[in-house]
Amino acid sequence: MRLLKDALARRAMGLVAALPALLVLLIVAGLFLKSKAILAVEPLSKLLFSSAWHPLKGEFGLLPFITGTVWVTVTALVLAVPVSILAAIYLSEYAPRWVREGAKPVVDLLAGLPSVVYGVWGVILVVPFVGNVLAPLAGVHSSGYSILAGGIVLAIMTFPTIIHVTLEVFASVPQALRDASLSLGATRWETTRHVVLRKGAQGILAASVLGFSRAFGETMAVLMVVGNVPAVPRSLFDAGYPLPALIANNYGEMMSVPSYDAALMTAALVLTLIVLFFNVLARRILVRVERRVR
Amino acid sequence: MKKTAWAVALLLATASLGPSTTQATARAAGGRLTLSGAWALYPLAIRWQEEFQKTHPGVHIDVQAGGAGKGVADALAGVADIGMVSREILPAEVAKGAVAVAVAKDAVIATVSRKNPFLDTILRRGLRKEDLAAVWLRRTRGTWEGLLGLTGRTPVHVYTRSDACGAAETWAVYMGGHQEDLAGIGVYGDPGLAEAVRRDSLGIGYNNVNFAYDARTLEPVRGLAVCPIDLDASGAIEPREAVYSTRDDLIRAIAAGVYPSPPARELYFVIKGQPRPLLAEFLEWVLVEGRKYVAEMGYIAIGPERTAAGLAIVRGAAERK
Numbered sequence: 001m002r003l004l005k006d007a008l009a010r011r012a013m014g015l016v017a018a019l020p021a022l023l024v025l026l027i028v029a030g031l032f033l034k035s036k037a038i039l040a041v042e043p044l045s046k047l048l049f050s051s052a053w054h055p056l057k058g059e060f061g062l063l064p065f066i067t068g069t070v071w072v073t074v075t076a077l078v079l080a081v082p083v084s085i086l087a088a089i090y091l092s093e094y095a096p097r098w099v100r101e102g103a104k105p106v107v108d109l110l111a112g113l114p115s116v117v118y119g120v121w122g123v124i125l126v127v128p129f130v131g132n133v134l135a136p137l138a139g140v141h142s143s144g145y146s147i148l149a150g151g152i153v154l155a156i157m158t159f160p161t162i163i164h165v166t167l168e169v170f171a172s173v174p175q176a177l178r179d180a181s182l183s184l185g186a187t188r189w190e191t192t193r194h195v196v197l198r199k200g201a202q203g204i205l206a207a208s209v210l211g212f213s214r215a216f217g218e219t220m221a222v223l224m225v226v227g228n229v230p231a232v233p234r235s236l237f238d239a240g241y242p243l244p245a246l247i248a249n250n251y252g253e254m255m256s257v258p259s260y261d262a263a264l265m266t267a268a269l270v271l272t273l274i275v276l277f278f279n280v281l282a283r284r285i286l287v288r289v290e291r292r293v294r
Numbered sequence: 295m296k297k298t299a300w301a302v303a304l305l306l307a308t309a310s311l312g313p314s315t316t317q318a319t320a321r322a323a324g325g326r327l328t329l330s331g332a333w334a335l336y337p338l339a340i341r342w343q344e345e346f347q348k349t350h351p352g353v354h355i356d357v358q359a360g361g362a363g364k365g366v367a368d369a370l371a372g373v374a375d376i377g378m379v380s381r382e383i384l385p386a387e388v389a390k391g392a393v394a395v396a397v398a399k400d401a402v403i404a405t406v407s408r409k410n411p412f413l414d415t416i417l418r419r420g421l422r423k424e425d426l427a428a429v430w431l432r433r434t435r436g437t438w439e440g441l442l443g444l445t446g447r448t449p450v451h452v453y454t455r456s457d458a459c460g461a462a463e464t465w466a467v468y469m470g471g472h473q474e475d476l477a478g479i480g481v482y483g484d485p486g487l488a489e490a491v492r493r494d495s496l497g498i499g500y501n502n503v504n505f506a507y508d509a510r511t512l513e514p515v516r517g518l519a520v521c522p523i524d525l526d527a528s529g530a531i532e533p534r535e536a537v538y539s540t541r542d543d544l545i546r547a548i549a550a551g552v553y554p555s556p557p558a559r560e561l562y563f564v565i566k567g568q569p570r571p572l573l574a575e576f577l578e579w580v581l582v583e584g585r586k587y588v589a590e591m592g593y594i595a596i597g598p599e600r601t602a603a604g605l606a607i608v609r610g611a612a613e614r615k
Contacts, residue, residue: 053474054472054474054475055474056384056472056474057474123486123489128493141449143451143453143479143490143494143497145479145480145481145490223456223482224482224486227456227479227480227481228456228479228480228481228482229478229479229480230474239479239480241480245456248457249456249457249458249480249482250457250458251361251363252360252361252362252363252364252458253361253362253363253364253381253457253458253459254363254458255361255363255364255367256362256363256364256365256366256367256370256384256386256387256390256392257363257384257386257387258386259386
């Protein structure tokens with residue numbers, strides 16, 4: 001009887017554990033079925049590498065949206081990763097205990113704010129800042145609704161994730177290692193660089209990947225500040241149009257038009273595949289780093 | 295933002311309906327109607343729902359907003375009785391059996407910032423339809439001086455809506471295109487677009503009447519100016535064309551046909567095939583009794599011949615649209 005229970009429990013839990021994997025497959029399959037109407041008539045290369053987006057005229061180039069997604073995400077990470085890691089180093093290695101304990105809940109609170117709030121804040125503050133301060137500094141004109149504004153808002157949204165995970169990683173570095181390094185006469189910074197950062201390298205990478213995943217799919221906040229112009233951006237001050245924004249902007253209004261609906265489904269499929277691709281890539285890098293460390 | 299606000303309003307509305315419905319169904323042989331679709335029609339539909347339920351105890355009406363396309367899709371799939379649509383019905387939708395009844399009118403107007411250095415000239419001369427098309431569609435006029443017949447090189451900052459919507463589509467149709475053809479920085483939602491133009495002294499955009507005018511003062515929203523359209527292309531705004539000082543002036547001009555359509559637009563209830571009795575009763579009530587709530591909600595009532603056409607569809611006596 002007890003053995004039977006054990007077997008049952010194992011099966012049931014196995015099934016539940018398999019569910020997420022199955023769900024991913026189902027989502028991809030569902031999106032694929034829905035986008036078949038477009039994939040059947042348009043060659044994939046044209047869908048992915050054409051920049052003409054006129055769905056009512058039968059032109060479904062997704063290139064502006066794919067490049068828009070990549071630009072905004074990369075901008076966000078270039079801004080977020082160094083700042084987050086430096087902040088985490090300070091909080092973990094330098095800050096007095098009460099500062100660290102006080103900062104943690106604040107960071108978590110930031111992570112929990114709804115993205116619309118970030119969007120509104122971006123429209124009120126970041127967009128004018130980019131348009132009136134940064135763009136003139138760079139010697140260009142920009143309305144402020146730009147890749148850079150999207151990147152800044154997104155960077156601020158990914159800070160908490162990266163800081164939080166990085167802090168955990170640093171906390172897992174044994175205190176004895178630090179003490180050993182310090183007792184050899186190394187300064188705090190030398191200890192951090194050679195001991196803490198080296199030991200925590202893979203964890204930091206994992207933290208950045210987590211931030212990356214969040215950044216890729218973020219919709220509302222970016223959509224409100226990024227300008228949404230369906231053209232391939234040429235500079236940080238140009239407006240961009242990421243894939244999630246495309247779907248969110250048009251789905252409700254256009255789902256009754258079959259070809260438009262299929263085009264949006266294709267966009268969703270492409271987005272899912274991009275995120276999957278980067279996740280798999282990140283996993284492989286992680287595995288490799290792990291092996292090297294051992 | 296706007297959508298979130300509506301969603302909250304929707305939740306509250308449905309929540310408050312709960313108990314009264316159970317009472318009503320007990321009292322009379324009731325029925326259920328479901329409306330789904332455009333945000334632009336939502337406030338008016340809610341008003342109609344309230345008034346209709348007052349006089350028809352036992353009838354329960356659900357109103358959901360989720361975009362015009364969702365409305366049409368729901369109506370065609372039979373999930374909703376009525377799809378609310380704020381743009382022209384597309385051929386692909388008619389082919390699937392969508393029948394549209396015009397229930398009210400709304401209008402889209404061009405807006406500029408009060409801080410615009412050329413404001414006086416803009417208000418005196420207005421912009422012709424082809425000027426607007428040169429800005430948004432053909433992208434051939436890049437300077438304010440070019441638009442206003444002056445010399446100089448001050449760039450025009452063009453704004454448009456990022457979300458697919460009836461306002462943008464109507465504005466594009468007026469100039470001879472579709473929303474996907476409109477140039478400009480895409481800003482989310484009516485309030486977002488108004489805010490972007492208000493803040494950019496060289497900006498130009500467009501808004502629904504209810505978002506360009508303050509509902510309380512009935513004057514244009516602070517910091518925003520309505521850019522008059524030079525309807526007869528005479529190079530000046532004559533008194534006949536100066537219809538923008540208050541919301542009521544503009545609404546009168548739209549009703550009288552002085553302000554053209556598009557950019558004024560009809561808002562539709564879309565049904566599939568012949569309406570069932572309760573649905574027909576509601577539609578007829580909307581077209582006849584419901585008219586009196588149209589103006590106070592900031593919309594424009596449709597003309598008598600459009601009402602007659604709608605009634606004909608409802609009663610099944612006429613050709614379908």
